[in-house]
Amino acid sequence: MNLTIDELHKLYASGDAKPSEITQAVLDRIEQTNDRLNTFLTINKEAALHRAAEADADIKDAVQTKPLAGIPVAVKDNMCTTGIRTTCGSRILGNYIPPYTATAVAKLEAAGAILVGKTNLDEFAMGSSNENSAFGPVRNPVNEGYVPGGSSGGSAVAVAADLSSVSLGSDTGGSIRQPASFCGVVGMKPTYGRVSRYGLVAFASSLDQIGPFGKNVKDVARTLGVIAGRDRYDSTSSNEVVPDYVNALTGDVKGLRIGVPPECFGEGLDAEVKTSVEAAIKKLEERGAEVVEITLPHSKYVVAVYYLIATAEASSNLARFDGVRYGFRAEEARTLSEMYKQSRDQGFGAEVKRRIMLGTFALSSGYYDAYYEKAQRVRQMLCNDFAEAFQKCDLIATPTAPTPAFKLGEKVNDPLAMYLDDIFTVTINLVGVPAISVPCGVSSNGLPIGLQLIGNHFDEARILNAAYAHEN
Amino acid sequence: MKEGWEAVIGLEVHAQLSTESKIFCACSTQVGEEPNSNTCPVCLGLPGALPVLNRQALECAGKAALAIGLRINTESIFARKNYFYPDLPKGYQISQYDKPFSEHGTVEILSAERDEGGRPIEWKLKRFGITRAHIEEDAGKSVHDIGDPGKSHVNLNRAGTPLLEIVSEPDFRTSWEAYDYVAYLRRTLQDIGACDGNMEEGNLRCDANVSVRRPGEPFGTRTETKNINSLRFIQKAIDYEIARQIHVLESGGKIEQETRLWNEKENRTYTMRSKEDAHDYRYFPEPDLPPLEVSAAWIEGLQNSLPELPETRRQRFVKEYELSPEDALTLTASRAIADFYETVIETSGNHKAAANWMLSEVLRELKNADDDINASKLAAENLGAMIRLIDNNTISGKIAKDVFAEMWANGGDPDTIINEKGWVQITDLAAIEKIVDEVIANNPKQVESYKAGRVQLMGFFVGQTLKASGGKANPQAVNDIVKTKLG
Numbered sequence: 032m033n034l035t036i037d038e039l040h041k042l043y044a045s046g047d048a049k050p051s052e053i054t055q056a057v058l059d060r061i062e063q064t065n066d067r068l069n070t071f072l073t074i075n076k077e078a079a080l081h082r083a084a085e086a087d088a089d090i091k092d093a094v095q096t097k098p099l100a101g102i103p104v105a106v107k108d109n110m111c112t113t114g115i116r117t118t119c120g121s122r123i124l125g126n127y128i129p130p131y132t133a134t135a136v137a138k139l140e141a142a143g144a145i146l147v148g149k150t151n152l153d154e155f156a157m158g159s160s161n162e163n164s165a166f167g168p169v170r171n172p173v174n175e176g177y178v179p180g181g182s183s184g185g186s187a188v189a190v191a192a193d194l195s196s197v198s199l200g201s202d203t204g205g206s207i208r209q210p211a212s213f214c215g216v217v218g219m220k221p222t223y224g225r226v227s228r229y230g231l232v233a234f235a236s237s238l239d240q241i242g243p244f245g246k247n248v249k250d251v252a253r254t255l256g257v258i259a260g261r262d263r264y265d266s267t268s269s270n271e272v273v274p275d276y277v278n279a280l281t282g283d284v285k286g287l288r289i290g291v292p293p294e295c296f297g298e299g300l301d302a303e304v305k306t307s308v309e310a311a312i313k314k315l316e317e318r319g320a321e322v323v324e325i326t327l328p329h330s331k332y333v334v335a336v337y338y339l340i341a342t343a344e345a346s347s348n349l350a351r352f353d354g355v356r357y358g359f360r361a362e363e364a365r366t367l368s369e370m371y372k373q374s375r376d377q378g379f380g381a382e383v384k385r386r387i388m389l390g391t392f393a394l395s396s397g398y399y400d401a402y403y404e405k406a407q408r409v410r411q412m413l414c415n416d417f418a419e420a421f422q423k424c425d426l427i428a429t430p431t432a433p434t435p436a437f438k439l440g441e442k443v444n445d446p447l448a449m450y451l452d453d454i455f456t457v458t459i460n461l462v463g464v465p466a467i468s469v470p471c472g473v474s475s476n477g478l479p480i481g482l483q484l485i486g487n488h489f490d491e492a493r494i495l496n497a498a499y500a501h502e503n
Numbered sequence: 504m505k506e507g508w509e510a511v512i513g514l515e516v517h518a519q520l521s522t523e524s525k526i527f528c529a530c531s532t533q534v535g536e537e538p539n540s541n542t543c544p545v546c547l548g549l550p551g552a553l554p555v556l557n558r559q560a561l562e563c564a565g566k567a568a569l570a571i572g573l574r575i576n577t578e579s580i581f582a583r584k585n586y587f588y589p590d591l592p593k594g595y596q597i598s599q600y601d602k603p604f605s606e607h608g609t610v611e612i613l614s615a616e617r618d619e620g621g622r623p624i625e626w627k628l629k630r631f632g633i634t635r636a637h638i639e640e641d642a643g644k645s646v647h648d649i650g651d652p653g654k655s656h657v658n659l660n661r662a663g664t665p666l667l668e669i670v671s672e673p674d675f676r677t678s679w680e681a682y683d684y685v686a687y688l689r690r691t692l693q694d695i696g697a698c699d700g701n702m703e704e705g706n707l708r709c710d711a712n713v714s715v716r717r718p719g720e721p722f723g724t725r726t727e728t729k730n731i732n733s734l735r736f737i738q739k740a741i742d743y744e745i746a747r748q749i750h751v752l753e754s755g756g757k758i759e760q761e762t763r764l765w766n767e768k769e770n771r772t773y774t775m776r777s778k779e780d781a782h783d784y785r786y787f788p789e790p791d792l793p794p795l796e797v798s799a800a801w802i803e804g805l806q807n808s809l810p811e812l813p814e815t816r817r818q819r820f821v822k823e824y825e826l827s828p829e830d831a832l833t834l835t836a837s838r839a840i841a842d843f844y845e846t847v848i849e850t851s852g853n854h855k856a857a858a859n860w861m862l863s864e865v866l867r868e869l870k871n872a873d874d875d876i877n878a879s880k881l882a883a884e885n886l887g888a889m890i891r892l893i894d895n896n897t898i899s900g901k902i903a904k905d906v907f908a909e910m911w912a913n914g915g916d917p918d919t920i921i922n923e924k925g926w927v928q929i930t931d932l933a934a935i936e937k938i939v940d941e942v943i944a945n946n947p948k949q950v951e952s953y954k955a956g957r958v959q960l961m962g963f964f965v966g967q968t969l970k971a972s973g974g975k976a977n978p979q980a981v982n983d984i985v986k987t988k989l990g
Contacts, residue, residue, distance in 0.1 A: 109551075110551070111549075111550065111551045117550075119550070124550070127550070129544075129549065129550070129551070130544065130549070131544050131549070131552075133551060228551075228553065229551065229552070229553050230551040230552075231551055232550040232551045233550075233551065233791075235790075236790035236791050237790035263555065264553060264555060265553050265555075266553065266554065266555050266556065266791065266792050266793055267553075267790075267791065267792075267793060343787060344787075344790055346585075346785075347583050347585050347594070347595050347785070347787070349594075350585060350587065350593065350594020350595055351548050351550065351592060351593045351594045352550075353587055353589075353594060355589045355592075355657065356547070356548075356592065356657075357549070357550075367589065371587055391785065394585070394785035394786075394787055395783055395785060396783045396785070399785075399787070403787060
């Protein structure tokens with residue numbers, strides 16, 4: 032089944048298929064696979080079929096006017112959806128039904144998309160393998176013994192396994208790009224402020240960004256165009272004009288300066304990943320791009336800086352899950368303090384609790400300067416590294432992840448090894464620039480490998496075009 | 504204060520800003536409505552909701568900061584203050600920490616110690632520093648044991664109401680200085696419409712940091728007393744705390760750094776939490792809000808939009824209307840009173856008489872009625888007109904009291920009242936002469952006694968004449984005529 036937007040719109044325009052038929056087929060496929068892959072936490076069956084039936088009537092016209100008319104989409108279950116359970120992969124929000132819809136999701140729907148379900152994720156988007164979900168891990172459709180990556184594992188798999196055309200994930204330290212790389216799809220983290228965060232349940236507010244997954248670059252470009260833009264409900268969203276990302280896909284990369292930082296090709300990088308990424312860069316060079324060596328001197332600090340800032344913000348963002356209002360409350364508690372402690376102890380999983388403790392410590396009186404404050408200073412130095420690099424080049428190319436997908440259970444008991452998996456992606460969130468992961472090869476055991484292309488602030492169009500050139 | 508001791512007092516005043524909507528969302532700030540009705544995803548702290556700063560709250564905070572003499576920073580940073588409490592829906596309060604909205608203020612205000620009866624002893628101009636005033640959101644309210652015993656309820660209608668937290672320097676040495684300072688803040692903020700200033704309802708709240716020391720020594724350990732909801736309680740709570748601390752120290756004890764609560768029923772403070780239980784608020788910059796940037800032009804515009812402030816006006820009243828500092832303070836207690844007074848002056852052309860009538864009759868009646876001057880039936884123009892009638896001898900001071908009582912009770916203008924009631928003063932000398940003649944004719948015995956040397960009977964004839972005129976005869980004229988007639 033080819034679910035790319037162009038393909039579906041061709042079928043809709045010719046009358047060879049209707050949204051209700053496609054939606055039904057997609058829902059059937061979700062039902063057939065979900066026991067195994069565990070992609071969806073909530074299947075939005077009735078509402079999706081109802082919406083698809085409504086779309087049938089004027090779909091031939093709608094494909095001209097609405098960029099996602101009749102397109103089945105999946106959304107990571109940390110984006111609020113009115114009337115549809117939003118769990119964040121956590122027991123603490125297990126039965127939470129929000130009274131409002133996230134701006135990005137509302138924009139998808141306004142563009143004609145049909146929401147087929149909410150996808151599985153690492154609890155509160157904290158994880159790199161999707162094994163931290165309270166609802167069980169997602170499996171990689173390429174090889175079900177392997178993880179799909181995380182935290183947006185469900186959204187990556189939804190696209191990879193043809194359970195939706197495109198999907199939305201959120202990326203705080205690589206949570207879109209790494210699963211895209213592991214599952215062999217395209218995934219983009221836009222510039223911080225490019226897409227409204229309103230309705231995205233916050234993990235680390237200064238790093239979180241919603242972005243699209245797609246089978247190809249064009250679908251990602253089109254979906255980004257739909258969800259991008261200023262939102263008056265998000266003070267950190269940007270006024271920067273949203274260009275036509277699809278029109279920008281010329282495939283012409285002549286003269287494009289691609290920076291390659293040696294720091295990202297050294298020790299710890301899987302040999303097959305290295306070979307594939309270098310070959311992809313070479314391919315772009317053959318098409319007229321110019322490769323320049325750049326340096327990102329503070330790269331060695333990124334994981335430490337990231338895990339201080341992200342956990343500090345998370346410790347505050349997750350304070351609201353205290354058993355008082357929505358969600359889970361430990362019933363056996365007798366005092367307020369017991370209610371807090373027991374609700375949070377029972378409601379959160381181990382990784383979330385670990386990060387809350389790390390973040391609480393980093394912000395504590397007497398430690399703030401040594402940890403959080405210092406991390407912010409290094410973050411500024413990283414921003415300076417990138418500003419300097421972008422004097423010399425237009426895009427930066429790195430591997431998305433140091434290895435292809437690993438086996439389920441392989442790193443579960445070694446959080447530090449898991450954290451190191453984010454080494455090439457977290458920097459991008461700290462600096463706030465956009466980046467994409469596009470498939471660039473397959474390992475000897477058949478697992479996908481991703482190329483990461485990084486651009487300057489609001490330079491998504493240039494990234495997408497280079498990725499498009501690579502793809503074709 | 505006990506001999507040989509000095510108190511050091513600093514105050515944190517939380518003023519709810521008078522805005523229609525909450526600081527980070529569009530919900531109404533009305534609190535009296537159905538619990539949790541004025542709420543939305545933002546002020547409920549629902550997952551995924553984000554704050555957006557309300558411009559009206561910002562302007563209100565700006566005016567308030569300027570009115571109490573603070574400098575507004577062109578860039579300030581919102582910060583999260585993290586602590587757990589059921590009526591704090593996000594688990595943190597959005598406040599400011601490192602870079603507050605405004606800083607570096609000094610106020611020069613009147614203050615006086617009071618005698619045992621609470622009467623001011625001597626008013627003096629004093630200067631107190633204000634460290635900073637920052638913008639933050641209010642929490643909701645916890646309500647205990649209503650309906651279901653043992654259960655607590657949370658009402659988030661108040662959550663997200665804008666607050667200005669005004670932090671003073673530790674510049675106060677007595678409880679009355681603290682009292683006068685908070686009274687000044689309240690008067691000023693009310694005057695510019697930035698805060699309703701109703702302490703009982705909690706829209707102006709005060710925490711007092713108190714320590715004592717021997718003069719010349721470094722600061723002692725301080726305690727913070729919270730939950731003080733009237734001016735009088737501020738003064739009492741501070742005095743209680745000073746006495747308690749001196750007692751502890753003189754008994755060889757140590758002051759514990761702690762947070763205490765004022766109990767108004769028992770007139771004392773209690774330990775609320777000790778230093779060990781103190782919160783670590785883990786402040787850090789609020790990532791959901793960009794730095795708050797305001798332009799110099801915006802600040803200037805606000806400054807220009809401010810009316811004459813109560814303290815400036817008070818000082819002008821002293822100079823321009825020759826009032827005592829204390830009377831000037833009374834007449835600037837609210838903008839309405841001061842405006843009323845100046846209208847009376849304008850229409851009467853007599854600032855002294857205007858002040859006398861205001862300070863005696865008007866304020867007494869207002870106090871009796873427990874009312875606002877704007878709600879009274881008395882119009883300032885009419886009081887002014889009445890004073891003019893006294894000054895041009897149309898009515899006597901005695902009649903004026905009746906005219907005032909009538910205007911207070913039923914409104915109306917003095918001309919109509921005196922015409923209707925026939926209270927016009929008789930200044931026609933011939934008419935007065937006629938009455939005097941009658942009084943002399945009717946009292947031959949007294950005339951004889953007077954002529955025999957009992958000159959003190961003069962008052963009798965004057966009194967009888969005034970009485971016969973129904974109080975309308977001009978007393979000076981009566982005096983003169985009686986004197987002449989009796990030779």
